[in-house]
Amino acid sequence: MAKVPTLSLIIIILFLAISHPTNSQQFSTKVFKRPERLINLRFYLRESIRGDAPSALVVAQAPTTPTYRYNFGRLVVFDDPLTEGPNLSSRAVGRAQGMYVYADVDDVAQLMVYNYYFTEGRYNGSTLNVMGRDTPLLAVREMSVLGGTGRLRGARGFVRIVEISDDVERGVIVDEHDVNIYLYTRSI
Numbered sequence: 179m180a181k182v183p184t185l186s187l188i189i190i191i192l193f194l195a196i197s198h199p200t201n202s203q204q205f206s207t208k209v210f211k212r213p214e215r216l217i218n219l220r221f222y223l224r225e226s227i228r229g230d231a232p233s234a235l236v237v238a239q240a241p242t243t244p245t246y247r248y249n250f251g252r253l254v255v256f257d258d259p260l261t262e263g264p265n266l267s268s269r270a271v272g273r274a275q276g277m278y279v280y281a282d283v284d285d286v287a288q289l290m291v292y293n294y295y296f297t298e299g300r301y302n303g304s305t306l307n308v309m310g311r312d313t314p315l316l317a318v319r320e321m322s323v324l325g326g327t328g329r330l331r332g333a334r335g336f337v338r339i340v341e342i343s344d345d346v347e348r349g350v351i352v353d354e355h356d357v358n359i360y361l362y363t364r365s366i
């Protein structure tokens with residue numbers, strides 16, 4: 179007998195919970211079901227830190243940065259060319275433009291914030307916006323793609339970076355960038 183009031187109470191609470199959203203809706207909300215695509219982009223990045231026209235510059239650091247073993251506090255700005263293949267003479271597809279700061283006291287690790295800006299093909303003029311922790315001494319690293327613009331608007335996913343070569347004498351690093359993003363088909 180004691181169960182009957184409990185049951186009707188549950189029914190009343192359920193009724194209130196279901197009816198509440200329609201009563202309180204005061205602004206327009208629309209839900210669109212759109213199919214998602216997984217897109218893979220692969221290209222190569224070349225960063226030169228020395229020579230006549232370096233693509234990466236140290237722009238700031240703390241007076242005490244040299245006392246740290248791993249450049250803690252150093253800020254670097256870069257505008258690195260992206261090419262179709264690992265060779266310098268390979269077709270240009272865009273740039274990686276942004277900055278990184280050495281943000282780890284005990285390791286070589288950087289906070290990276292940059293854009294891929296594409297200048298060729300289907301994604302000419304579009305960007306992808308990347309952020310993450312980079313550990314350049316590791317052969318493979320991963321960072322997040324947080325967004326995109328143009329034909330890549332609303333993209334999200336990740337980039338896997340694999341070192342191809344590191345010419346310490348000339349100060350030239352080449353990395354393969356393997357970008358995997360989800361994109362809605364009607365994002366334009």
Ligand SMILES: *[C@@H]1O[C@H](CO)[C@@H](O)[C@H](O)[C@H]1NC(C)=O
Nearest residue numbers: 263264265266267268269343
């Ligand atoms: C890069 O391109 C140059 C000029 O086209 C060519 O001589 C060289 O063999 C290429 N290197 C590789 C590793 O493909």
Ligand SMILES: *[C@@H]1O[C@H](CO)[C@@H](O)[C@H](O)[C@H]1NC(C)=O
Nearest residue numbers: 296297298299300301302303
């Ligand atoms: C990319 O877009 C720019 C600006 O619209 C245009 O000037 C350029 O010719 C385009 N490049 C290619 C390869 O389509």
